[in-house]
Amino acid sequence: MAKKIRIAGVILIVLIIIAAFSAMAVVQTKTVSDVEGFEIVSTSEGSVSLKWKKVSSADGYFIYKAETLNGEYEKAAQIKNAKTKEYKIDKLEQATQYKFYITAYKGEKNGVESKNHKELSACTLPSKQKIASLESKNSNELTVKWDINSKALGYQVQYVQGDGKDFSAAKTVNIDDKAKSSTTVEKLKAKKKYSVRVRSYIKYNDSKLYGKWSEVASVKIQEKIEMPTDIDPSKPMVALTFDDGPGYNHSSDKILDVLEKYNARATFFMVGQNAVDHPKNVKRKIELGCELGNHTWDHNSYGANVSANDIKKCSQGIYDVCGQYPTAFRSPGGKTTSAIRTECKAENMPLYYWSLDTQDWKYRDANKVYNAVINNVEDGDIILMHEIYDSTAEAVEKMVPELINRGYQLVTCEELVLAKTGKRPVAGDQYVTATSVNNKTS
Structure with missing residues (x-):
């Protein structure tokens, strides 16, 4: 009888151990580690690139974004390859602030997400500027006009003598008026070709973020024309x-x-x-x-x-x-x-x-x-x-x-x-x- 009791006790202990391991396994399948090493890699006028450290227990990742710092988060992307550690969120608005966070998940259906996450913010760049016109109507000057970017705070204009292949010696005009769409540059050399490019900027975290330069436009500068003294306008x-x-x-x-x-x-x-x-x-x-x-x-x-x-x-x-x-x-x-x-x-x-x-x-x-x-x-x-x-x-x-x-x-x-x-x-x-x-x- 005593022997039977000892056998039953052993069996009970084994069952308890099996149950404990099973419980631990269940817990493990219902948890996944948090994403670490999350950072903003780069921004463009329509995208933000992110990277993070791989979570070994994850099946994939969810990326969440919100427009502006007070906006509500929405799921921006699901990454099904757990080895992925970089991703670019595109089709974003130019010159706009966003915030992001990333979670790891385990299990496609009835799965779990990591609970804690780090939030980061970024701002897309202004869109590439377009020059509307470039003219030299008056002697020794040029006037450049550009399309207004409604989100820009100002513009930067560069001009250089020549065909515009090299702007290393260019002079810069900074325009801090977001409503301004043209500027005139004076004291240029008559009959010479000048090249111009324009870009817009916004401010983010006390710094200026510049968009891409426009395509280069060129114009030859007018010289002052005076009627030659040997011409009489009243005669044929x-x-x-x-x-x-x-x-x-x-x-x-x-x-x-x-x-x-x-x-x-x-x-x-x-x-x-x-x-x-x-x-x-x-x-x-x-x-x-x-x-x-x-x-x-x-x-x-x-x-x-x-x-x-x-x-x-x-x-x-x-x-x-x-x-x-x-x-x-x-x-x-x-x-x-x-x-x-x-x-x-x-x-x-x-x-x-x-x-x-x-x-x-x-x-x-x-x-x-x-x-x-x-x-x-x-x-x-x-x-x-x-x-x-x-x-x-x-x-x-x-x-x-x-x-x-x-x-x-x-x-x-x-x-x-x-x-x-x-x-x-x-x-x-x-x-x-x-x-x-x-x-x-x-």
Whole structure:
């Protein structure tokens, strides 16, 4: 009997031990350790990156977020891989404060979460700024306008001479007025290209948080234009214009000889690659007071096929050989589009069509070119010719003294518009005569 009692006691003890271990196992399945090492890694305009230490007993993690410090928490993400230790919360509002915490969980259904957690706050950055316009309407200054960011407290503007590839020498303008959407920078170098970028900022924890810089915009700075003393606005005048040069024959030089002899000026719409090949000719045009014009880099594209780069490359090529950017543009074939005008505006160039076409390219006949002008010329005309034909050079030799004889002043396109309107030509507008504009000739 005593033996049976001892056996029963042993069995009871074993059962108690088994029950205790089972209870401990149940408790362990219903608890999970807290997340430690939680920190904010980085922020952007629409995201916050988090990291933490792995919880070995967890099956995964829950991330909670609340907008603003007083907002209510909501579940932002469930991470089902317990080995994950970093996560980026995206699709957040720009320039907005958030707070976060992370819990570990065990068990998908009827599981448990860790009880204690650390709360951290972060602020997303302002969105990337956009430049609305950049112009140089007045001499030695530029004006930049940008889109307002409703959450920004202010803006920062940087400007630097050149194409904007390097801002290490840039000057900075700080604007602490959140309602301001433009600023004007003065005392810049005329005829030089300046590049500008803008970004907005907010304040968080007594520090400024800046958004990304805008795309770089560039503009050439206006110079102060005064009416030359040898021009009388009350008397007749025309602008002789020549396309496609400089020529690879001697016609370009012959035309310049005539202009120099009679103290006359003209506007030359040059093909970029031709200008690069004839630097002496380009420099002589400047010495004679003529106006340099852009006629695209290679004259191979027309209308909608003309790219911004066709125009930029020509402007840069002319600058490289003479140190001066062109101040006028003419579309190949006269086919102008809104895209062409936009680039010309960015480069501070008015466009010029024509009111009198000599068709010298068609006839190659000096007498026909001469008669086309002399029999049809009117005050304020913009006259189209090409400097690459010997026949045109021959016609100019007779034409210039006859026009002067008839009382016409021979001026550049810029001088023509200024004299007849009292205002400088507007960049991006296409002039047909001294006083008429037609922006649709595609």
